[in-house]
Amino acid sequence: MSAERANNWDAIVIGGGAAGLFCAGVAGQLGQKVLVLDHAEVLGEKIRISGGGRCNFTNMHSGPANFLSLNPNFVKSALSKFKPKDFIELVKSYNIPFHEKHKGQLFCDVSAKQIVDMLFAECAKGGVVIKNPVTVESIHQLDQTDGVGALWQVVTNQGIQTTKAIVMATGGLPVPAIGATDFALDIAKQLNLPIVEVRPALVPLSFTSDEFANLSELSGLSVPVKVSSGQKGQRYGVCYFDEDLLLTHKGLSGPAILQGSSYWHEGEVIQINWLNDVDCDELFNDDANRLKLTENILGIVFPQRLAKAFAEQKNLLGRKWAEVGKKDRQALKDLLTRWSVKPAGTLGWKKAEVMLGGVDTKALDGQTMMSKQHPGLYFIGECVDVTGHLGGHNFQWAWASGFACAQSLARK
The missing domain is CATH 2.40.30.10 (Translation factors)
Structure with a gap:
């Protein structure tokens, strides 16, 4: 197999956090050839430190009313496709013990690392390739006149990859100490997608x-x-x-x-x-x-x-x-x-739990999370202008938006 062919993926997910890993695992198990790229030495750190180290991985009552967005209806489709009970069943299938702490908030009994390990296991089931630390230097849309099937080119410090789809899952700016960046917003701006002004949320x-x-x-x-x-x-x-x-x-x-x-x-x-x-x-x-x-x-x-x-x-x-x-x-x-x-x-980004604002939802298809302007380009998780209330809702958005994206990748 030629090097060019080996690097031709169905989807490249940029960002190995909650949304990115979950989306990759689902897409891989649906038959997609998926590569995950992340600049961090250790993946899933925000999951590990969440909920005091126990990870408030969802909320049993999570629904559209628990989210802030300029378009409050945007979340409805994704949240209806993958509900809290769906993620709870996945957690149960891995025999991860958990408990309800307060108002539907579900936490691991033992450690948030169990959720990280579960996401890696789901990726392994789907044959997902994960590469880190890797620096993504640029992303380009390819000219389709050559008919190779790939829509995008990703240039990294470890070589060039081509893919039919790009999934931006790099999160937001909170907790810069663990490598948080606004890379997804930079890509959106480069491609002339509108951005809703960002600021710290769920912050003292x-x-x-x-x-x-x-x-x-x-x-x-x-x-x-x-x-x-x-x-x-x-x-x-x-x-x-x-x-x-x-x-x-x-x-x-x-x-x-x-x-x-x-x-x-x-x-x-x-x-x-x-x-x-x-x-x-x-x-x-x-x-x-x-x-x-x-x-x-x-x-x-x-x-x-x-x-x-x-x-x-x-x-x-x-x-x-x-x-x-x-x-x-x-x-x-x-x-x-x-x-x-x-x-x-x-108290700023260092103490904020999530980012308010992000890629404007009017630029995205709520059914698939794909850019309306750029076929094959998706944005999921925190980088989108969707912010949940405290209590597991932001993780539920990561799972739901990642699932909707993965389903779309498989259909294409």
Whole structure:
């Protein structure tokens, strides 16, 4: 077999992460000759570190409502073709033990490495060739007048490969320490595909010392809250999340804030109901609490340090509730139920879990993930303008978009 023929693939997947490996494995098992290229020394690192090392690999309730995109309908086709139950069955077939942690979030009992190993095993079943570390230097569309069948040429630091299809699965910019890049966006720009502006998402928020007041001293405390973020008329509107909030030395984190960060825009405020489901009037109007110190009443529902901080913020520390006037009571109630605060910013790509924005979905076919403008060019996973809520939804998008792409490759 000639060298030219040996390098002629049905599909080259660029990116050996969740979406890329899954797509390659499915396509390979559907009879496609697939090559995976990645610049990293070790593949699947983002999977390995996800979920505290246990990988929140999907969410049982994942559906279109759990995703942000300029075109919210784009996700429907892919998500309907490959559902959470489908990936769960795959996990079960490998005897990987898992558990539900919170609101449909599924985690490995032992290690995220089991998911990585499963993806490699799926690729092996499909005869997929994986090469890393390899640097992709350029990608070119070939002139079809020669009739060789290949549509694309991929130039790497280890030689030239030709293929009928290119699958861009290089993820996004979060966690640059493990090799994250915006390579897929660069390729899209070179081929004149539109890009929705990207920014960090599912990321902690930072605050100035004035805005954060004495709460910065309470680093490590976690409490359930209700958060609202975003504004009507903005890209994704307003969101409301009922989750835990974590106080850090730089600002706020925890699921509630990470969720809200995807909707937040610079210069806007977020609003926090610290009391969550506690009835404020019932707490403060209870006759049994009249002679208690304000911080002790707050200590019924908050950790003691946080209760003291709230009382101190409204100059009520050490004061019995019966001695607190109507105006001060209302001020404390407003603080606890409608605390509006303006973040200084996010903690950036180093701390972000995902990327908001990406290749504009109007340039892609939602049934196949293929570029409408360039036949044989696909974009899957995080590099597309589809961002999931916290809790396994982004992995489900990786599996679903990869599956839709693989099915299309096999049909061609």
